[in-house]
Amino acid sequence: MKDIFEILEQNARATPEQISTMVDKPVKEVEKIIKQAEKDGTIVKYKAIINWPKLGKEDVWALIEVRVAPQRGVGFDAIAERIYQFPEVYSAYLVSGTYDLAILVRGKNMQEIASFVAEKLSPLEQVQSTVTHFLLKRYKESGETFDIPKETNRRLPITP
Amino acid sequence: MLNTKSTATKACDNLISQKVATLPPSGIRKFFDLLSSMEDVISLSIGEPDFVTPWHIREAGIYSLEKGYTMYTSNSGMPELRQELARYLELHYGVSYNPEHEFLVTTGSSEALDLALRAIINPGDEVIIPNPCYVAYPADIILAGGKPILIPTNEENSFAVRATDIEARITKQTKAILIGYPANPTGAVMPKREADAIAELAKKHDLLVISDEIYARLVYGVEHICFPSLPGMKERTILISGFSKSHAMTGWRIGYVAAERRLIQALTKIHQYTMLCAPIMAQMAAIEALRNGDGEVEKMVQEYNRRRRLMVKRLNELGLHCFEPKGAFYAFPSIQATGMNSEEFAEKLLLEEKVAVVPGTAFGPCGEGFVRCCYATSLSNIEEALRRIDRFVRKSRPNTA
Numbered sequence: 331m332k333d334i335f336e337i338l339e340q341n342a343r344a345t346p347e348q349i350s351t352m353v354d355k356p357v358k359e360v361e362k363i364i365k366q367a368e369k370d371g372t373i374v375k376y377k378a379i380i381n382w383p384k385l386g387k388e389d390v391w392a393l394i395e396v397r398v399a400p401q402r403g404v405g406f407d408a409i410a411e412r413i414y415q416f417p418e419v420y421s422a423y424l425v426s427g428t429y430d431l432a433i434l435v436r437g438k439n440m441q442e443i444a445s446f447v448a449e450k451l452s453p454l455e456q457v458q459s460t461v462t463h464f465l466l467k468r469y470k471e472s473g474e475t476f477d478i479p480k481e482t483n484r485r486l487p488i489t490p
Numbered sequence: 491m492l493n494t495k496s497t498a499t500k501a502c503d504n505l506i507s508q509k510v511a512t513l514p515p516s517g518i519r520k521f522f523d524l525l526s527s528m529e530d531v532i533s534l535s536i537g538e539p540d541f542v543t544p545w546h547i548r549e550a551g552i553y554s555l556e557k558g559y560t561m562y563t564s565n566s567g568m569p570e571l572r573q574e575l576a577r578y579l580e581l582h583y584g585v586s587y588n589p590e591h592e593f594l595v596t597t598g599s600s601e602a603l604d605l606a607l608r609a610i611i612n613p614g615d616e617v618i619i620p621n622p623c624y625v626a627y628p629a630d631i632i633l634a635g636g637k638p639i640l641i642p643t644n645e646e647n648s649f650a651v652r653a654t655d656i657e658a659r660i661t662k663q664t665k666a667i668l669i670g671y672p673a674n675p676t677g678a679v680m681p682k683r684e685a686d687a688i689a690e691l692a693k694k695h696d697l698l699v700i701s702d703e704i705y706a707r708l709v710y711g712v713e714h715i716c717f718p719s720l721p722g723m724k725e726r727t728i729l730i731s732g733f734s735k736s737h738a739m740t741g742w743r744i745g746y747v748a749a750e751r752r753l754i755q756a757l758t759k760i761h762q763y764t765m766l767c768a769p770i771m772a773q774m775a776a777i778e779a780l781r782n783g784d785g786e787v788e789k790m791v792q793e794y795n796r797r798r799r800l801m802v803k804r805l806n807e808l809g810l811h812c813f814e815p816k817g818a819f820y821a822f823p824s825i826q827a828t829g830m831n832s833e834e835f836a837e838k839l840l841l842e843e844k845v846a847v848v849p850g851t852a853f854g855p856c857g858e859g860f861v862r863c864c865y866a867t868s869l870s871n872i873e874e875a876l877r878r879i880d881r882f883v884r885k886s887r888p889n890t891a
Contacts (some may be wrong), residue, residue, distance in 0.1 A: 344869075351804075432855065437565070485536050487536065487846060488533065488536060488848065
């Protein structure tokens with residue numbers, strides 16, 4: 331069963347037929363497992379990783395360290411939710427160390443991110459401080475690297 | 491001017507040893523030239539992993555260069571590497587070798603095979619090999635002055651050589667049995683009962699067994715039988731292996747031999763006068779591979795297994811009967827249903843559909859009627875290649891519709 335999800339995590343477009351062959355299970359069973367996983371939220375969504383700079387469209391990204399005051403009864407979860415509900419927030423994590431929340435924010439330009447921080451994030455009552463790091467280059471995302479030639483090209487076309 | 495040149499060519503021809511002059515070139519080579527001239531070919535003929543060496547191993551190689559490890563090592567290989575090898579073989583196959591004097595680290599398992607044959611063969615000695623087999627086996631035996639004795643294997647026996655067939659060809663000249671399982675080009679593995687029977691033969695007829703286990707880690711749903719782990723076989727087996735296939739390290743050229751002390755001494759004699767030692771950075775990388783490489787190996791094996799299932803199922807579906815290969819990364823389908831011979835099939839498939847497979851005959855006469863398809867390539871390549879093969883097979887099928 332774990333196999334099916336590993337394959338989908340690598341390639342969301344793998345068909346139930348292909349997966350069934352690869353894991354040696356009937357197609358019907360694979361379909362059922364996938365359907366169930368989609369329903370119960372094991373599979374959250376199918377998305378593509380896009381190399382945007384290739385299309386000449388480059389969003390601005392920032393990694394923001396946020397120190398917050400946890401609240402009685404709900405800990406960090408309530409304030410985290412207040413923050414991650416903003417559509418500008420691409421990812422959000424609670425982390426150990428010198429700050430509490432690490433959030434990845436995406437905007438059309440620096441102004442957009444600056445105003446998000448100044449007008450939405452910082453004014454929140456529980457937010458004590460923020461440190462904004464603008465991303466300069468994406469090397470690897472979700473396990474995939476950008477602009478690296480495929481290694482298969484380097485192999486000779488035929489070897490013993 | 492022209493004259494001198496042709497005289498020189500003739501002189502060169504005469505100067506080349508007869509053994510080499512008469513040695514047939516690898517059947518793969520011929521195909522290579524045709525392939526190199528073409529574009530957009532999907533190649534199922536690459537006999538090496540499509541993975542790059544795992545990063546932690548590459549990093550260890552880089553570190554060794556950074557730190558200035560650029561010198562010779564001892565002939566038999568770095569002591570740390572031999573210790574790791576001993577631990578690794580004990581852990582995976584329960585066979586114990588003494589790291590002090592029962593290993594020789596070589597420049598790939600190819601060197602290991604050459605050394606093993608040269609160390610044991612007297613002129614005219616016979617070495618038994620199953621066929622089809624890896625292209626270097628018969629050639630290396632001939633170069634070492636021996637005579638290869640080919641034992642046919644077939645699909646009915648899942649291309650595993652049978653002890654009874656071997657015994658029928660044992661003569662006074664027989665020196666050794668050379669086996670390589672999991673096998674290139676068939677993907678066959680050696681069943682336990684045949685391995686036991688071959689071990690008995692070796693003892694009965696006082697023969698050595700050279701066991702090339704380069705694909706040992708690439709097995710699917712079966713356990714690899716490490717030949718020296720069979721009772722009484724450690725003393726008469728020369729175990730050959732390396733890192734190329736298991737750890738995707740083909741270009742590093744690093745392999746090893748494990749055998750009884752006197753055999754290792756014999757091999758080391760040749761090694762010390764020819765290769766001296768394996769490259770030190772490759773040895774350092776190999777140490778890292780043995781210490782921390784198992785996780786990556788398992789990931790790659792899992793990936794190969796998925797591709798294997800896909801390829802074998804699809805080949806059978808499109809009418810190219812393919813027995814289930816349980817090792818290495820090759821499928822060896824029969825193409826007899828197409829009415830073509832192996833070379834014809836491979837050549838036409840390449841020219842008409844731009845898919846490269848290796849004709850079975852490149853691996854000896856018993857490969858006729860088969861082609862080797864390597865699934866060490868991406869799933870999307872495999873799928874596209876099979877679509878093209880399907881079209882090709884349907885197009886070329888005699889008009890029965």
